[in-house]
Amino acid sequence: MNVAVRTQPTTQQATEHFDVLIVGAGISGIGSAYHLTKQLPGTSFVILETKDSFGGTWITHRYPGIRSDSDLHTFGYRFKPWVGPPIATADEILAYMNDVIEENDLGKHIRYKHKINSASWSSETNLWTIEAVTTDTGEAKTFTAKFLWMCQGYYRHSEGYTPEWKGTDKFKGRIVHPQTWPEDIDLTDKKVVVIGSGATAATLLPNIADKCAHATMLQRSPTYFRIGRNAIEIAEELRRLQVDEAWIHEIVRRKILFEQDAFTKLCVAKPEEVKKELIGQISAILGPDYDVETHFTPTYRPWRQRIAFVPDADLFKGIAGGKASVVTDEIECFVENGIQLKSGRLLEADVIVTATGFNLAALGDIAFEIDGKPLGFGDTVTYRGMMFTGVPNMVWVFGYFRASWTLRVDLVADFVCRLLGHMKEKGAKKVEVKLRPEDHNMPILPWIDPENFNPGYMMRNMDLLPKRGDKPEWQHSQDYWTEKDDIPKTNLDDGAFVYG
Known part of the structure; x- marks a missing residue:
């Protein structure tokens, strides 16, 4: 199994600071950036993307006939009408994403060829420090951000999963x-x-x-x-x-x-x-x-x-x-x-x-630390599949399997923008989720119930994913039709949220 490692960059540059740092310029990252500009105008942000263009999975996969297996009326964003056939080619999806970037001037926020090696949270400064390196020149890049928005997906783009066969x-x-x-x-x-x-x-x-x-x-x-x-x-x-x-x-x-x-x-x-x-x-x-x-x-x-x-x-x-x-x-x-x-x-x-599937990479093969201690992502408990116990000022976009991935991009973006606005109103520089007193006897279970959904790429690496509880707020239910009503109603002053 590949693990994230720190690499020694060739040169050191001045640190750049942003309110929000978005990881990945795929369908999740571009959609999240759009919502941030519309719902919280004036927020400074940057998108770091390893590849030399936007698109995520739609530029990773180049095999003949590559197309969506979800309809684009729901895989497309809620804010941007899809006018083509419902099952679309990669090129059609990339053209759609390009329109979103051009129409909303998002390109100036994207840094391509930036591979993130590590992300470290400091409770002293209430900031994330992100160490990256440019993939073409090896130049070191350091960023600090108040909030980290993980839009890198859930599988390793550099290599697919291939079983070991004899001969x-x-x-x-x-x-x-x-x-x-x-x-x-x-x-x-x-x-x-x-x-x-x-x-x-x-x-x-x-x-x-x-x-x-x-x-x-x-x-x-x-x-x-x-x-x-x-x-x-x-x-x-x-x-x-x-x-x-x-x-x-x-x-x-x-x-x-x-x-x-x-x-x-x-x-x-x-x-x-x-x-x-x-x-x-x-x-x-x-x-x-x-x-x-x-x-x-x-x-x-x-x-x-x-x-x-x-x-x-x-x-x-x-x-x-x-x-x-x-x-x-x-x-x-x-x-x-x-x-x-x-x-x-x-x-x-x-x-x-x-054509044997993916290798799971829950945090994009980035070495995470919280106050100097390595983050064991599999030891955390998820809050609605977005936030994680003991991990401050971070949200992860993980979409749906039984509905289009992008439906959750829009839902999570609404939540993040509301959370950031709420923090500003409270004067809070830090937010994390924790189990409440009433949750301490709650059964802690694997990320997803295998009786409900059990694809091989999930079952092979379930230990890499956070745990879930048996209460709706402590799991990613994969039920868009419930979440579309429940997530917007989330009480941001519930005891599960700890501000500082």
């Missing part, structure tokens, strides 16, 4: 991970095996199948998919009526969120009914002779892992047309010309793509 050194072809997709790779007339069954594999397969000799998705077990047109009928109708895009955005968002809420509840109340509907959609495309039971019938109930949307059924049309196929089996070992499966079958390959 990978014997394989004569090329092994690539979608998170570090090489620009020089040519899949023309190649036999390609994509290991994995999630949204990445489902996106890659139809987008490389036409070029390859054949593309195979190798999965250990099936996952759920939803199928539909890459269009929203009500949005199309409202545009024909020349309704203002801001109205369309709000109406479509509300409709989608209403339907998502109903679907999520149905997955819990009537899982077999939902399972039958989801698998039935696939069977209708692949036909009665296809073994849907083996390849597309998961053993878990719907929504215990993320359900990816397959626009226009492109994955299943590729399989039905013979350009792609699915194999459900386990890997025995890699061999010179492919993968030996436990069933005894040899799966020949020229290129193997390991």
